[in-house]
């Protein structure tokens with residue numbers, strides 16, 4: 165399934181509801197992907213997103229060196245890969261291959277998109293303030309991609325393939341469920 169590009173302002177519609185994400189990165193031909201539960205939209209204009217990444221992560225090193233990253237949104241079918249990317253260190257390992265994921269080229273950054281995900285946000289590192297034992301990696305949104313059958317103004321999380329994973333902590337996750345809409 166190919167991705168369809170969306171306007172940059174739509175990036176927040178992919179992560180507004182707080183799904184677990186896969187952060188991909190690349191520097192000098194070395195690609196990596198890690199799981200992050202701590203991701204959020206951070207600005208409307210310009211569109212920006214933020215992910216809290218520990219400085220010990222290989223991902224942190226690749227992003228600081230390349231100044232780029234991609235926030236990929238996995239569906240619930242990728243639980244095993246999410247766990248794999250969150251419990252293995254990419255230094256000295258091809259984590260894409262090890263975790264059964266396929267890197268595909270994006271448009272604006274060298275970091276690959278994760279083909280099996282339901283959406284992806286290409287980012288340029290705008291700032292990286294420290295917050296205790298994590299860095300808040302703030303990315304300016306450069307391109308937004310989504311599986312065309314799973315997005316209609318918003319992510320259609322009621323469709324089985326678009327249900328997302330939400331992390332409670334430890335090995336516990338819950339899947340997104342029914343949407344309730346505030347009446348006019």
Ligand SMILES: Cc1cc2nc3c(=O)[nH]c(=O)nc-3n(C[C@H](O)[C@H](O)[C@H](O)COP(=O)(O)O)c2cc1C
Nearest residue numbers: 198199200201202217218221222223250252253254
């Ligand atoms: C469900 C889950 C959520 C996680 N969320 C984060 C997070 O938000 N930030 C972070 O720095 N690490 C998080 N981690 C830990 C990293 O994914 C983990 O340390 C990983 O091995 C780092 O990979 P790397 O060294 O290849 O970059 C999470 C792990 C799991 C399993």
